[in-house]
Amino acid sequence: MESSLKEQLRSLLQEKSVCHGEFTLASGAKSDFYVDARVTTLDPRGACLIGEVGWELVKKTGSKLGKHVDAIGGLTLGADPVALSIGIAAQRQDPSNSLQVFTVRKAAKEHGRQRRIEGNFSPGNSVVVVDDVVTTGGSTIQAIEAIEEAKGSVAFVVVLVDREEGGRENIEKRGHTVVPIFTRSDLIKTDGGQRPKLGAA
Template identity: 35%
Template sequence: MKFMSNFSVAIASRPALREFLLNLLLQLAYREGDFVLSSGQKSSYYINGKEVTLNAEGALAIGRLILPLLPPQTDAVAGLTLGADPIVSAVSVVSAYEARPIPALIIRKEAKGHGTKAYIEGPTLSSGAKVVVLEDVVTTGKSALQAVERLKDAGYVVEQIIALVDREQGGGELYESLGLKFQALFSIRELQQRYQELSVSN
């Protein structure tokens, strides 16, 4: 979908932003074929979220859509490297423009091999700080849980996970079974429905 030249992600309404981001995901990130996911599962489609999260307008749209979903008392956003890195950065930058500055934390999969040997990059927060975990694409849910565990080990409180896309393959149910609130900007059903509509129209 092509937007008019005067369309601006910076000032667009929430419905317009969502429409823009959905179409950007289909244009840049969604592919059908035979794929093997990081979980080892085989899939008939693949979503390369970084094609959108590292896109300037895509990142801004994501930041503007996720920020209002954060609880008022949120002290930071965090995510497991690499997929979540541009998302937490986008939300943090947008929060500053909205006069609600929220720092971003990046969770390493393995401890840094030098210096502090830390798992968590970013400002050190007070014990009990409330952190929301962000993710690009959720399948089984295990990647974001790794971030949750690291944050809890550091003394932070995690009660919510927000994703760009939910593949609806058990991740959301896993989070809820552990008492974690979960929401995604888009479900895989929504992406595939729009993909089919566009395929028919073309």
Template identity: 35%
Template sequence: MQANRDRLRQIVDEKSLIIGQDMTLSAGLSSSFYFDCKKITLNGEGLALLADVLLEEIDKFPERPSAIGGLTLGADFMVAAVVMRAHQIGHPTINGSIVRKEPKQHGTRSHIENEMPRGTRIVVVDDVITTGGSTAKACEQLLKGGYEIVGILALVDREAGGVENLRREYGCNVHSIFKKSDFPRIAAG
């Protein structure tokens, strides 16, 4: 699987990483580099590789989750890809849930799409972690829904304290596939 990780890192570097222009992050901070991860999750090869690598990471957790979920829009494609890939390869069933930013205003009026029974063990995913704020929003809604968070996974950790914040707040394993320091072009500026 190292070949999958290496190729995924290359795709993130080539397609997702934007350097040299001021960008505003979801946390409100300004940065001279940005990871546009939709360029990965809306790319066939990138999404397939990401699903395989996420499943590999999920299998490392001491408690096996039966669900994967996160905050829309960063987690949507990741969740769908993992659910589908797990089914395709005969992996133990993993179902998906997506946390809305606001409750649905019609139908079920749910804050969580595909809500599962209380006690469902879930791994929360996000495309990028900076301060951890977006991921924490998902975690809070999932906890209110009765889920048990067994881990948090991100595609990229910007190494801005978010992983530590989430680990401290939720007391679970928090990992990223890649870190800012895995991309030498950032340091080169």
């Protein structure tokens, strides 16, 4: 069942999110391959698939590493639908599951409680950091730093798509295991490069 759901998710990403053309990435680098992951993560069917596949991966990785997980989240905006989808899947599969969801702001608010981490997070929590796409790892590392500053601990990292451009290695240099649901190779080896060319993003 998990394999079937993962194949459905791969097909949806290839259909909706994988684009070929000339693009400028958030890092400033140029690329002929772009993953507009939010078109899939914000699609109801995509969210359901990400939740089911992602939660199975979180359970498997946590068991393998011997890590307990209290909460899941990452840097807004890309991580938000991924984290919430996995949290909902965890609750649906096991109503007694206490996995909570949070989001990390790019900067703390200047009003109210002036927190950088919003949602269900407490100091001492062991968390899974998620991201939609990893290129250099910068966004994921920002989230990790904020969590550690707030006295949380990172159990491991789960990403929807690893572009295989050094980001995973940059995160792992900090001592964190990174587990991708898909890599760039997974998405292009059966895609055939036939996606339409879109404008730079």
